[in-house]
Amino acid sequence: MRKPAEVLPLLQQLQTSSGVDLVTKEEAVLAAYEQAQSSKGSIFVKVLTIAGGIFSMALLIAFLALADAFNTSGSMILIGSILTGLGLVAGLKMKHLMLDTISVTLFIAGLIILTVGLGWEQPSVTGVCLILLIIGCISLVLAGNYVLAFVAVLVVLGALYVLPMSGYLHLLLQGIIAWGYTLFLLHESNLVKLHPKMTILYHPIRLGLICTLLGIYFYEWVYLQFGTYQYVYAYFPYGSLLVIAAILYASVPVVRRTGITSKHLPWIIIVCWGLLLSPVVFAPDILCALLILLVSFSVRDNSGLVLGIAGLVFYVGKYYYDLQVSLLTKSILLVIPGIIFGALYFVLTKYFENDEKI
């Protein structure tokens, strides 16, 4: 966090580069830093808040169950709605990390009870998903802290994904979420100026998009293991093509930043990159993990980078595990990309060394 003495030089530096008068707003900026500091805690305190919230949520649900509050779907919907609303209000009004435990507990417990009640009352999955989608959108707009906003993003994207739709639309949705993530991170400055609340929602939405992108494929893998929905291989890979397009779009500023000055080389790299990704067109999970890794590294999002690497390792392993071929064929299918990547390493190292010498 900034010391007060560092704020003025910072404003002067940005004023010089932008030509906009910032120094006169020094007091307002200092007040904003102080307010941010008061609501900021170390990572351990945040994890403690979440752990306490989850423990409390389990106890709250246990208490309500023992008190026979869940005898009817109507009571569950009522209690769930009240708790969700109270959680949102608590998050809005009580802007202190200490009280986040209460708002998180009420919000998550309320959502769980509400979802179960709705499912009981309204067996139609579409109806439940649409209601949760509306609640998630309202919660995202009203959310006053990081955890509530993060949970709201997961509710919105999760409800959208679970909404019954054809295989084509499901695949397209994956691609749309991937594009949403890419544009969200690469156009950060436009989002900051869109609305003051975006600076609070930026990190939870970013993390929510990453968790959804990686989580939907994990969900599908578990579902496919135990279900029969084989759409991934039955339909044209619209979603994967959209993800490949997002990767290529995200690669353009990367190629620019590596300092490759040749006119045609960047386009050659982009085309080669696209061709390299084509063998995994039926593995959108690997493509999404690669996208997350690329974009997270580019914008210096370390948590996204770690999740991207973990996702890439997991989904590549899953890809080869699920391949219905002999061990010898798998061995060949592993060594060939290994050699290609090794060759790319040498080509890049050579190019950068020559470029440095020049």
Next chain:
Amino acid sequence: MSTPNREDLHLIGRITELPAESIQQALEEHVYRDKQEWRRFLPIFFLSLGIGFTVAGILFFFAYNWASLHKFVRIGLIEGLLVIATLAVLLSKLSPLVRKLILTGAAVLVGVLLAVFGQVYQTGADAYDLFLAWTLAIALWVAVAHFAPLWLLFILLCNITYYLYSLQTGAYGIELQRTTVLFLINLLFAVAGILLEHGKEAWRLSNWSVRIVTLAAAGWGTFSGILACTDDPTAGALVLFLGTFYPACAVGIWLGLQRRQLFYLCILPFSLIIQIAAWLLAQSSDTAMVLMVLIFVVASTCLLVWWLINLQKKYTHEKTC
């Protein structure tokens, strides 16, 4: 002059009239990865993928041919890899980090070798024998390499060895006794890690590794506390737990206050909150008690967070003055 980070640009962008283009320019200049970082990352990324895929391909090739390989070839292959790895560590001119990573890989291969040995000769040994042999075989490497991931592997093996020993030999039939000993094993390593911080720089372990081991110790300690309330333990097991965990907890909290490390002040009091909640629920699990426990957990967590935030502000203020 300090450069603006992401939080600065978000805050200033929100409060002032700084346009989006200037924010984007500042992000690209001061926050986003620059040319040098990309030029370091891309080769390492492709090299890691290349090595990972090639090694996996080779492993799959051997897996395909495994059944038809002679037993000497099977054992010889792994021993050969081990020898090559250790020679690379001893004689190569690679950076110390790469050599330590190779040694970690070699330490994993020791376990693979023992497993293959057991598979080939069908020794019929207990599983804990394998882990015990593995632990002892790599102990010298762990002590000499002084590499945090290797230490964590060693500690993990110690935990698994003891756990399997107690299950398979029935030496400690009481669950509380088993979990308390696991707590003590991890506590020993955590204390060693903390004490080494005062030693020579070369002997110090990274903060994150000491914290992982402390977390493991706290985890086993918390689980033991829950068992002490719920499992009707023997007097001996209870005395062992009470005589070790709570004094260690008190020392840990004192240490956290002395060193101004919020990590210990977070996990240890939270462990106590969980144990008190478990004790209350063990007395009665009717509706009124669950409500009381809920209020206790929420209130105590809030108070703990409030105390920690105030401590953090105090430490930050003392640092800036």
